[in-house]
Amino acid sequence: MLLLLILISGGYTGAKWSGLLPTAVAAERQQLQAQLNRLAQNRGNDELLQDLPAHYPSGTLVWIRWEDPQRTQRQDWSDYLLDLHTQRHPERIAVERIDRSAPNGQLSIDLSHYRHD
Amino acid sequence: MIKAYPILGLLLLLSSYARAQDRSTQQKLEAIVRSTDREIELLKVYISDIADKTIPEPVRTRKINRVLKKFDPTATIEVTSLIDRRPRQLPAQRYFYRLRDNLTYANIAIEWIQDQPLTGARFSDLGNGVYELIGRYIQVFKGLDERGETIYGDITIKKVTVKVSERIDQLTKRQYQEIKFMKIEAEATLPLDQLDELLPQSDSN
Numbered sequence: 001m002l003l004l005l006i007l008i009s010g011g012y013t014g015a016k017w018s019g020l021l022p023t024a025v026a027a028e029r030q031q032l033q034a035q036l037n038r039l040a041q042n043r044g045n046d047e048l049l050q051d052l053p054a055h056y057p058s059g060t061l062v063w064i065r066w067e068d069p070q071r072t073q074r075q076d077w078s079d080y081l082l083d084l085h086t087q088r089h090p091e092r093i094a095v096e097r098i099d100r101s102a103p104n105g106q107l108s109i110d111l112s113h114y115r116h117d
Numbered sequence: 118m119i120k121a122y123p124i125l126g127l128l129l130l131l132s133s134y135a136r137a138q139d140r141s142t143q144q145k146l147e148a149i150v151r152s153t154d155r156e157i158e159l160l161k162v163y164i165s166d167i168a169d170k171t172i173p174e175p176v177r178t179r180k181i182n183r184v185l186k187k188f189d190p191t192a193t194i195e196v197t198s199l200i201d202r203r204p205r206q207l208p209a210q211r212y213f214y215r216l217r218d219n220l221t222y223a224n225i226a227i228e229w230i231q232d233q234p235l236t237g238a239r240f241s242d243l244g245n246g247v248y249e250l251i252g253r254y255i256q257v258f259k260g261l262d263e264r265g266e267t268i269y270g271d272i273t274i275k276k277v278t279v280k281v282s283e284r285i286d287q288l289t290k291r292q293y294q295e296i297k298f299m300k301i302e303a304e305a306t307l308p309l310d311q312l313d314e315l316l317p318q319s320d321s322n
Contacts, residue, residue, distance in 0.1 A: 046176060063291065066155070070148040074286060074293040082183045086162050102288065 025098065032109070033095040039081065040090045049085045053078045060107040065096075067114055077109070090116055146240060146248075149281050149294070153250055156187060156296045157277065161229040161254075163187075168216050168225040181213045188298045189280065195303040199271050204303040222260035222268065229254045229275070230316075246283030251276060253304070255315055270309035276302040 032055070039048045060077035075083070097110040163184040167177050194212040195204035207215065216225070239251040253276055260269035278299040285292050307315075 044172075046173070063293070066152065068148060070145060071152050072291070072293045073152065073296070074284075074291075079183055079186060082179060083159055086166060086180065086183075087159055088162055089158065104288065106288070108289070 029095045029098055032098070033093065036084065036093045036095065036111070039084045040087070040093055043088060043090070044085065046085075049081060052081050056107055056109070060109065063108060063110045065110070065112045067112075092116055149248055150240075150250070152294055153252075153279050153281060153296055156279070156298075157229075157252070157254070160184065160187065160298065164216070164229070165227045167213055168220075168227045170224045174217070177217050181210075181217060184213060185210055187296070192298055192300055194301040197271075197273060197303045197306040199269075199306060199308060202306045209298070220260065223263045224261045224265070226257075226259040226261060228257050230257055243280075248281045249299075250279045250281065252279075253277070255312075257309070257312065259309075267309075272307045272309060272312055272315065274304040274307075274315075276304050278302075 035048070035052060035055075039045065039052065042048060056077050058076075058078065062075045062077055062080040064073045064075065064080070065071065066073070091113045092115075094112045094114070095109065096112055097108075099108040099110070102108065163180055166172055167180050167184070169177075188209040192209040193206045194209050195206050196212065196215075197204050216227075241249045243249055253274060256273045256275050258269075258271050258273065259267045262268050278301075280297050280299050282295045282297075283292060284295050
């Protein structure tokens with residue numbers, strides 16, 4: 001019961017923090033993760049590249065962590081997509097967080113990249 | 118003798134602290150080299166895509182705009198040819214537009230063939246979280262006719278200088294690495310048939 005209460009309270013805090021209900025946040029995160037992985041594994045696919053930028057406003061920042069915490073890079077959303085479209089060595093991508101809490105309304109997406117085994 | 122123990126202990130402590138610092142610096146260096154290697158990998162593909170006339174021009178233009186963000190605004194790229202081997206220095210922007218528009222071949226194939234990582238490259242700590250790395254790569258350039266036959270080819274040894282800065286985002290206070298290409302110099306230009314001599318010999322043969 002206590003665990004349930006904690007989960008419910010955590011979920012609503014998260015919803016307040018992100019401006020979305022938790023299930024919607026998780027669904028958005030999973031959908032984005034699937035789309036990014038598809039783009040990363042289909043180098044040069046212009047259709048996928050044209051589809052994705054419109055999902056988020058210009059000015060959206062992407063924070064990319066490369067397998068260790070010392071390698072975080074910051075990129076604009078559309079620049080990041082073009083790098084994914086261009087790269088030859090696909091990586092596995094996990095969407096960690098989509099954050100809408102910045103006071104200036106700027107959206108941040110936290111990603112982790114892993115080498116493909 | 119007993120009085121010497123605290124001093125010995127302090128020395129041991131200092132020595133292990135220095136070793137830990139060395140390890141941390143080494144780990145940081147390795148992380149920077151890995152990040153830079155990935156940017157070099159991307160740069161190689163951007164160069165060959167921008168030159169590739171089979172890719173639609175709007176996509177190539179978008180790639181130019183993107184790759185230029187990876188360069189410092191003052192960055193230069195040297196070009197050479199077998200006819201004139203003296204390097205000519207171009208601003209990065211001019212180099213990429215020239216690559217897309219001004220070369221008089223039906224198509225161009227450019228490849229940076231050496232997959233050698235930057236490890237072992239010259240590395241300098243410039244202070245204030247800024248590092249400089251210099252690595253060398255081999256570029257193969259082929260000018261092709263309408264049938265895809267090579268009508269001109271050369272090899273250039275490229276020396277690449279990269280600046281890596283530790284930065285803090287003002288809004289979120291998050292730390293990140295910014296990697297910028299500072300210059301790409303041409304150290305030597307050679308005919309295509311000398312490629313085998315430049316490449317390390319494979320052990321499998």
